[in-house]
Amino acid sequence: MNLFKEYDELVVRAPLPQSISEIEKILDIEEQIIKKYVSQNPIQTQSVRAIEKVYNAIFLEMSTQTEKIALSEKLLQEYLLVRENKEDDSSAGIRGLFSGAFLQLTYERDRAGALSFNGEGRTFNYLFFQTKEIKNLFLENITGNCILENAGSFGGNIQNILTYNLVGDYLLAGIGNRGTAEGIIADTIKGTGTFCFASFKNVLKNILALRIVGSETFHQIGCYDGEIKNILAKNVIGDGTFANLSFQKKERNIIATEIFGNHILHNAGDFVKENVVTDRTITDLQRKKVEEIDTLVQTMQTCSGEERKKLHKEVAELQEQLFGEK
Numbered sequence: 001m002n003l004f005k006e007y008d009e010l011v012v013r014a015p016l017p018q019s020i021s022e023i024e025k026i027l028d029i030e031e032q033i034i035k036k037y038v039s040q041n042p043i044q045t046q047s048v049r050a051i052e053k054v055y056n057a058i059f060l061e062m063s064t065q066t067e068k069i070a071l072s073e074k075l076l077q078e079y080l081l082v083r084e085n086k087e088d089d090s091s092a093g094i095r096g097l098f099s100g101a102f103l104q105l106t107y108e109r110d111r112a113g114a115l116s117f118n119g120e121g122r123t124f125n126y127l128f129f130q131t132k133e134i135k136n137l138f139l140e141n142i143t144g145n146c147i148l149e150n151a152g153s154f155g156g157n158i159q160n161i162l163t164y165n166l167v168g169d170y171l172l173a174g175i176g177n178r179g180t181a182e183g184i185i186a187d188t189i190k191g192t193g194t195f196c197f198a199s200f201k202n203v204l205k206n207i208l209a210l211r212i213v214g215s216e217t218f219h220q221i222g223c224y225d226g227e228i229k230n231i232l233a234k235n236v237i238g239d240g241t242f243a244n245l246s247f248q249k250k251e252r253n254i255i256a257t258e259i260f261g262n263h264i265l266h267n268a269g270d271f272v273k274e275n276v277v278t279d280r281t282i283t284d285l286q287r288k289k290v291e292e293i294d295t296l297v298q299t300m301q302t303c304s305g306e307e308r309k310k311l312h313k314e315v316a317e318l319q320e321q322l323f324g325e326k
Helices: 003-010 022-040 048-065 073-082 090-108 270-274 284-300 305-322
Strands: 115-118 133-143 157-167 180-190 203-213 227-237 254-260
Touching: 022 048, 022 073, 022 090, 048 090, 073 090, 073 115, 090 115, 090 133, 115 305, 133 305, 157 305, 180 284, 180 305, 203 284, 203 305, 227 284, 227 305, 254 284, 284 305
Parallel strands: 115 133, 133 157, 157 180, 180 203, 203 227, 227 254
Antiparallel strands: none
């Protein structure tokens, strides 16, 4: 008889401690940050400076807490699939700022990458809210208000972003305020205020809005010393498109074709209206180039990240050509 063997079988062994997964660490950090900053309530005050201040604090804190976590496209995608953000309260706003910091940190640690995220129809209000710097991003199949709102603001820079099949109000609103937004595309969007209020001492360049259903698209852009260059809107249905539009230079930097609704270019002024290309003034060469751009954008939605980067560059080149056509 093997007494040691029998004794060994009687021992109740304690389970080995399980390692905490990366996503669990991220969710724990998120919970800590929400508890810490929710009382400051920057979203409800609607103060852009207060929001920026909280975002910067969250970004620095998250940067420190994730030093030993391998932030990646895969981890961020996993976060989006386990975390929804359906509310519209202070906690939802802080979660949105957290997601914006998460995106920026992921980009900064892998600048050569092209990030792609499929929300699979989930709801995430304030997704990537206030993110300051990002390049080569593709978002699709997401529902939520204020997605990418204020991105690229306060010295920020966002480039080459494609959003496809999104539902929600104020997508890409306020982008590049006191910053730069270039190569931004919104395609197949349902919601009010897409690209609205992108207006305060900012630079908007090579912006595309295709197949938009909703009012106030491009409402109040270019105001307050804002600079706009090469904006194309095609197949936009809704009232108030380009209402309160303003720009300083006498250049035809906007083409608006197949725009349907009331109050188009409302309160824009004769100077502005004379320098926007519409269906009545667009040339055959410009129309052909618009169709080429549209076709490329639709192709981008089915490509891998690296191929999409190449096509985004081609779209930008076509836009430059388009606005150089007479």
